Amino acid sequence: MATRVLIAGGGVAALEAALALRALAEDRVSVQLLAPEPHFWYRPLAVAEPFGLGEVRQFELAELAGAAGAIFSPGALVRVDAGRRLAPTSAAGSIPYDVLLVACGAVPTPAVAGALTFRGPADTERMRQLLEEIAAARVGRVAFVVPWGVVWSLPIYELALMTAAYLAERGLDSVELVLVTPEEEPLQLFGRAGSEAVRELLEERGVAIRTNSCAVEFVGGELLLVPEGSIAVERVVALPRLRGPRIDGLPQTVEGFLPVDAHGQVHGLSDVFAAGDITNFPLKQGGIATQQADAAAELIAANAGADLTPQPFRPVLRGLLLTGRQPRYLRHELTGGAGDTSVASAEPLWWPPAKIVGRYLAPFLGAFAGVESPPEAPSAPGAVSVEVELDAASAHDVAALRLELAPDAEGEAGATVADAMSTDPLVVAPEDTLGEVAEQMRAHDLGSALVADYGRLIGMITSRDLLRAFASRVHPSEARVREWMTAEPISTSAATPIEAAVTVMTQYGLHQLPVVEDERPTGLLGLRQAARAARARTGIGLGF
Numbered sequence: 442m443a444t445r446v447l448i449a450g451g452g453v454a455a456l457e458a459a460l461a462l463r464a465l466a467e468d469r470v471s472v473q474l475l476a477p478e479p480h481f482w483y484r485p486l487a488v489a490e491p492f493g494l495g496e497v498r499q500f501e502l503a504e505l506a507g508a509a510g511a512i513f514s515p516g517a518l519v520r521v522d523a524g525r526r527l528a529p530t531s532a533a534g535s536i537p538y539d540v541l542l543v544a545c546g547a548v549p550t551p552a553v554a555g556a557l558t559f560r561g562p563a564d565t566e567r568m569r570q571l572l573e574e575i576a577a578a579r580v581g582r583v584a585f586v587v588p589w590g591v592v593w594s595l596p597i598y599e600l601a602l603m604t605a606a607y608l609a610e611r612g613l614d615s616v617e618l619v620l621v622t623p624e625e626e627p628l629q630l631f632g633r634a635g636s637e638a639v640r641e642l643l644e645e646r647g648v649a650i651r652t653n654s655c656a657v658e659f660v661g662g663e664l665l666l667v668p669e670g671s672i673a674v675e676r677v678v679a680l681p682r683l684r685g686p687r688i689d690g691l692p693q694t695v696e697g698f699l700p701v702d703a704h705g706q707v708h709g710l711s712d713v714f715a716a717g718d719i720t721n722f723p724l725k726q727g728g729i730a731t732q733q734a735d736a737a738a739e740l741i742a743a744n745a746g747a748d749l750t751p752q753p754f755r756p757v758l759r760g761l762l763l764t765g766r767q768p769r770y771l772r773h774e775l776t777g778g779a780g781d782t783s784v785a786s787a788e789p790l791w792w793p794p795a796k797i798v799g800r801y802l803a804p805f806l807g808a809f810a811g812v813e814s815p816p817e818a819p820s821a822p823g824a825v826s827v828e829v830e831l832d833a834a835s836a837h838d839v840a841a842l843r844l845e846l847a848p849d850a851e852g853e854a855g856a857t858v859a860d861a862m863s864t865d866p867l868v869v870a871p872e873d874t875l876g877e878v879a880e881q882m883r884a885h886d887l888g889s890a891l892v893a894d895y896g897r898l899i900g901m902i903t904s905r906d907l908l909r910a911f912a913s914r915v916h917p918s919e920a921r922v923r924e925w926m927t928a929e930p931i932s933t934s935a936a937t938p939i940e941a942a943v944t945v946m947t948q949y950g951l952h953q954l955p956v957v958e959d960e961r962p963t964g965l966l967g968l969r970q971a972a973r974a975a976r977a978r979t980g981i982g983l984g985f
């Protein structure tokens with residue numbers, strides 16, 4: 442009998458996986474696609490839409506699934522019962538599976554209060570209105586912001602550059618544009634050549650740039666930065682911060698992402714895979730999503746009996762930057778400390794030259810739309826294409842723009858985490874049942890427990906997680922901590938200044954922060970105790 446593969450999702454990773462499975466496993470698998478939204482949106486051109494330079498394409502998911510040899514079922518995955526291999530859904534009851542691939546994408550959430558958050562197609566009209574206001578000389582100073590936590594910054598560079606081109610065409614040279622980013626260099630992820638080309642373009646178009654700047658709020662005409670400072674502007678356009686959608690029964694990070702191995706297997710669960718924006722890989726990009734989907738599909742196909750050696754995920758970053766003018770192409774290889782080997786070229790660096798590059802998806806969509814390659818080939822005015830080979834390990838260092846707990850820069854002897862933390866946290870194992878943990882938490886009168894595997898902190902479970910699990914009718918002596926914990930929790934060390942810990946807890950919305958020494962849990966910091974001990978000064982750094 443064919444292996445029943447259920448793919449939760451109807452986006453880039455889901456379609457690429459369905460296509461790869463059909464090509465690699467043929468009739469050894471039956472593939473079902475489950476998604477709440479009946480359409481597939483091809484989003485990259487959302488940035489061009491407000492300027493009249495392109496259009497977001499939309500396809501019927503049922504038709505795409507059919508052409509990819511899969512069945513489409515409307516509905517959302519709400520929970521995973523990995524023990525029984527059942528996927529309870531919002532629509533059709535529970536779907537039994539042999540292999541589950543979770544490709545549910547990420548949810549954009551506002552990152553800079555008071556700004557126009559540009560999420561994609563849903564915000565092209567608001568962006569168009571802003572352009573009209575600028576053109577009517579009602580707005581004279583606009584900031585484009587990459588907030589911390591954003592891991593795909595390209596669209597804001599595109600919006601800034603295209604706004605500048607739009608203004609130049611209309612002779613509106615008094616409007617001031619500034620791009621604010623926590624990166625050390627603009628588009629840092631794309632290497633030296635990428636950064637230099639973008640810096641040059643920004644300068645050419647008169648867009649000022651503020652690097653190493655972390656904007657958090659736009660209020661009263663001021664864009665506020667942390668740890669300190671502000672910029673006076675009249676409007677702010679910011680990228681959203683991405684969060685994984687909550688799906689019960691899966692280990693998710695505090696941001697909702699699923700920890701996976703190099704073949705896309707979700708840590709600790711058998712026959713559950715994940716690919717795309719919902720995974721904990723720090724880069725949320727369509728091309729990366731397709732590469733993860735291919736790696737997962739290869740292992741699933743091999744397990745189903747296909748004659749192939751599954752290759753692990755090897756991230757190569759390809760980006761096409763829309764600028765509104767002359768095309769330019771860039772390539773950057775980043776290979777774990779081997780130096781910067783970025784180059785610039787006038788030719789496309791991959792084929793078909795799509796903005797979302799996928800081995801199976803790009804030609805499939807091209808054929809479906811009746812064109813040789815997807816609609817935004819770099820003949821689009823002013824495209825810059827970028828290709829980066831990422832070393833998976835170092836990608837975590839360079840990709841994520843996050844707030845990090847840094848030692849006190851001024852070396853002042855202020856209060857530290859050690860002054861406010863509790864030193865006897867409850868530590869449980871990932872294979873413990875929820876019933877066992879609930880009992881221990883009650884016995885110690887605690888609201889949370891740290892989860893350690895061979896002594897190393899891998900998660901955290903709170904009374905809220907237990908409530909969530911029991912509300913889903915799981916059996917206390919069957920459900921395991923691993924399925925309901927927050928995976929890879931943000932943690933701190935005892936020597937961290939208390940103000941830094943409070944800032945990070947506030948920004949991430951955390952009530953408790955594990956304290957570790959050499960990855961081993963040594964304590965727990967509660968927000969109330971931390972806030973009490975904190976001084977007024979902040980001391981945080983930016984991590985790349």
Ligand SMILES: Cc1cc2nc3c(=O)[nH]c(=O)nc-3n(C[C@H](O)[C@H](O)[C@H](O)COP(=O)(O)OP(=O)(O)OC[C@H]3O[C@@H](n4cnc5c(N)ncnc54)[C@H](O)[C@@H]3O)c2cc1C
Binds near residue numbers: 517546547686
């Ligand atoms: C404005 C903009 C421009 C971009 N430009 C580029 C670009 O130029 N190049 C590039 O490579 N990438 C680009 N991206 C990023 C790219 O779109 C994403 O990285 C990519 O779509 C991620 O693929 P995914 O399959 O993980 O998620 P998605 O494509 O978002 O698909 C998620 C799917 O899961 C479904 N879903 C959600 N919840 C559930 C659930 N509970 N159960 C079942 N299904 C569920 C959704 O309905 C959807 O079908 C851009 C994104 C934006 C917003």
